[in-house]
Amino acid sequence: MRHKLLDILTRKEGPIDNEALAKYLSEKLDEVARHEVEKQLMEGSEFEDDAWEGWQYAGKGPNLLKHAEDINKKLQQQLHPAQSKRKRKAIKDFPLGWWVYGLIIILVIVAWALISFLMG
Amino acid sequence: MKSKDLYKQLSDKEILDRYRQSNDRELLGILLQRYTILLLGVCLKYLKNEEEAKDAVQQVFSKVISEIDKYPVDHFKSWIKESLLDLLEGAIKEIQPNQQQCISLFYIQKKSYRQISEETGFSLMQIKSFIQNGKRNLRLLITKKWNKNAS
Numbered sequence: 001m002r003h004k005l006l007d008i009l010t011r012k013e014g015p016i017d018n019e020a021l022a023k024y025l026s027e028k029l030d031e032v033a034r035h036e037v038e039k040q041l042m043e044g045s046e047f048e049d050d051a052w053e054g055w056q057y058a059g060k061g062p063n064l065l066k067h068a069e070d071i072n073k074k075l076q077q078q079l080h081p082a083q084s085k086r087k088r089k090a091i092k093d094f095p096l097g098w099w100v101y102g103l104i105i106i107l108v109i110v111a112w113a114l115i116s117f118l119m120g
Numbered sequence: 121m122k123s124k125d126l127y128k129q130l131s132d133k134e135i136l137d138r139y140r141q142s143n144d145r146e147l148l149g150i151l152l153q154r155y156t157i158l159l160l161g162v163c164l165k166y167l168k169n170e171e172e173a174k175d176a177v178q179q180v181f182s183k184v185i186s187e188i189d190k191y192p193v194d195h196f197k198s199w200i201k202e203s204l205l206d207l208l209e210g211a212i213k214e215i216q217p218n219q220q221q222c223i224s225l226f227y228i229q230k231k232s233y234r235q236i237s238e239e240t241g242f243s244l245m246q247i248k249s250f251i252q253n254g255k256r257n258l259r260l261l262i263t264k265k266w267n268k269n270a271s
Contacts, residue, residue, distance in 0.1 A: 018153065048158065050161065050162040050166075051158040051159070053165045054165035054166075054173070055161045057164050058170055063170060064157070064160065065157075071160065075152055075181055078182065078185060079146070079148060080145065
């Protein structure tokens with residue numbers, strides 16, 4: 001037991017696994033895993049201390065993770081602007097394409113009905 | 121698309137080195153996303169508003185993206201925090217001089233209202249009001265700055 005006292009003085013360098021953090025914030029970890037995340041946070045720097053206090057303000061959970069997801073999406077758009085524009089264009093074009101197909105089908109049906117009416 | 125798991129074991133510095141060699145922005149994204157939740161927490165602690173905190177994180181990321189190639193960065197986490205502080209410092213410079221002076225004396229030099237009053241000649245009520253309004257303007261500025269960057 002005594003050797004565990006040295007753990008108190010440990011400092012951790014580097015980031016904490018994001019997946020574990022997300023699970024921690026959405027209360028999806030058991031107590032052992034929660035302790036591991038909290039230990040990593042405790043062994044981190046002032047940065048981690050501040051972050052933990054901030055999460056308490058937001059009430060943890062879904063909102064916080066949704067915000068993080070939004071930020072990451074915007075980050076991707078910023079890092080790959082051309083790709084995002086292409087995606088947006090594809091999304092815009094998709095319904096237009098279906099409108100055109102629909103209109104052509106309706107015109108064919110109307111034309112067929114008109115021809116049938118005139119012939120008959 | 122690269123598997124994020126592939127980079128899980130790498131340190132920030134290793135990813136940063138690979139980014140510098142390849143100039144692959146996806147690596148920069150992986151590195152920044154390591155800090156999204158943490159940075160959001162830090163901003164929440166100080167701004168106490170979810171939308172404002174979100175905006176501040178996005179602004180820090182924008183700053184990192186635009187400046188990462190200009191400076192040699194060894195300790196990425198510290199640099200991210202510095203970027204957040206730069207952001208605040210920049211905003212502080214844009215608020216009214218009276219508010220700027222009182223905020224600086226109160227929060228940075230940790231002086232009491234009475235000490236600030238002796239130094240500036242403002243009344244205690246004026247000091248309290250300058251600090252309160254200054255804080256509010258700081259928040260507005262940060263949000264406005266991000267919206268300007270985003271549009």
